[in-house]
Amino acid sequence: MDITVPQIIELPKVEDNRGNLTFIENSRHIPFDIKRVYYLYDVPGGESRGGHAHKQLMQLLIAASGSFDVILDDGGTRRKYSLNRSYYGLFVPTMTWRELENFSSGSVCLVLASEYYDPMDYYYTYEEFMEAVRKK
Template sequence: MSLARCRIIELPKIADPRGNLTFIEGQRHVPFEIRRVFYLYDVPGGAERGGHAHRELEQLIIAMSGSFDVILDDGRENKRFHLNRSYYGLYLCPMIWGELDNFSSGSVCLVLASNYYDPDDYYRDYQEYLAALGREK
């Protein structure tokens, strides 16, 4: 896999003076069926989350409130995305190493996932991940 497949997806935004509305439909706005939803919140200042890759899982990462950075790595290059709008999601394809940092106070990170939780889907060791890609450093 390559970072070229990972991209920002603009979600529908219905503007209204009473408050905006955004909706997300699986296989329409995101390229997968949504099987799991989870969110990160109350992340302490200076903390990092993630630090792993998935063998098969696809994700859409959204800053529902506040902001944070997502650093993606495909074993050749890495790229940082700053998320701070609830109508933008970062599509993360399988076999991409991801880390989250730079959380603002009160931020909430929503993740839509293509599958149920499976501990065997994770690469938690970066060297093992690189070996699986054939890109050992």
């Protein structure tokens, strides 16, 4: 797997009449070990989340419930991904600006992260992010 490119990862799905199950294993289904898990929920209609990039952190975003859109920007290309299946994850590499929007009612965005929380790992403004991209 090319860890420099955003991509949809199809996760294992165990189908059962009683309900389906999906699992994720470190460095097997995703290209990193999970150091942090968090989730976004109760996002009011019309609101957006994200609006930042990470210097070192990689993530996998999953629509655990409902749906939402993710806009990813590497400084040259901007692309929208619609997440609405709990067995698909969107891999977000380092140095990728991300915005989350268009949350359906009751949606839950599950995030698996490659690093512990570190406020120094963030680009908080798009201008700061683009300046760093231009320097590379």
